[in-house]
Amino acid sequence: MTDERTRYDVWGAAIALQAALAMLLGLVLTFIWGLTGAGSFWPKWVVFALAVPLSIQLAVRLALRVGDDRRRAVALHGAASGWLAAVLLAVYALAGGGTFWPLWPLATLGLAFGAHAIVIAASVTSPAGGGTTVHAELPCGW
Numbered sequence: 048m049t050d051e052r053t054r055y056d057v058w059g060a061a062i063a064l065q066a067a068l069a070m071l072l073g074l075v076l077t078f079i080w081g082l083t084g085a086g087s088f089w090p091k092w093v094v095f096a097l098a099v100p101l102s103i104q105l106a107v108r109l110a111l112r113v114g115d116d117r118r119r120a121v122a123l124h125g126a127a128s129g130w131l132a133a134v135l136l137a138v139y140a141l142a143g144g145g146t147f148w149p150l151w152p153l154a155t156l157g158l159a160f161g162a163h164a165i166v167i168a169a170s171v172t173s174p175a176g177g178g179t180t181v182h183a184e185l186p187c188g189w
Contacts (some may be wrong), residue, residue: 062104069097091141106130121160121167124162128156 076090112124113119135149 058104058108062101062108065104066101069094069101072097095141096136101134103127103130117167117170121164124160124163128160133154 064139073090073094076093078089080090106126106129107123109118113122132149132153135152139147139149
């Protein structure tokens with residue numbers, strides 16, 4: 048077994064342990080909430096706070112599985128943008144909705160990720176030097 052494979056197995060075990068402890072804490076807090084009169088469901092914020100680090104670890108872990116370095120960078124960018132979008136939407140929903148304020152950050156995240164994906168898709172590997180060059184057709188002139 049390679050060192051890289053061992054590191055991923057340890058990371059997976061750590062994520063599983065973190066998830067189990069977060070679920071246990073969420074159940075305990077829900078029980079306490081029920082015993083204290085079951086008003087507004089405040090444990091949702093604790094469960095959300097425990098889910099945030101788990102979800103970013105899972106997103107990064109999935110993105111790291113992409114083989115090509117250039118595509119891995121786009122996958123990591125997409126994972127981070129998708130994770131942040133999910134966090135923003137969850138905060139919006141947990142706070143009760145109202146005016147849809149996540150629109151602007153979501154649009155910015157989407158545009159930045161789209162620009163990154165277009166640049167990577169438009170790039171080609173140079174057969175001579177093995178480096179990366181970008182087509183001259185790009186309007187930015189890079």
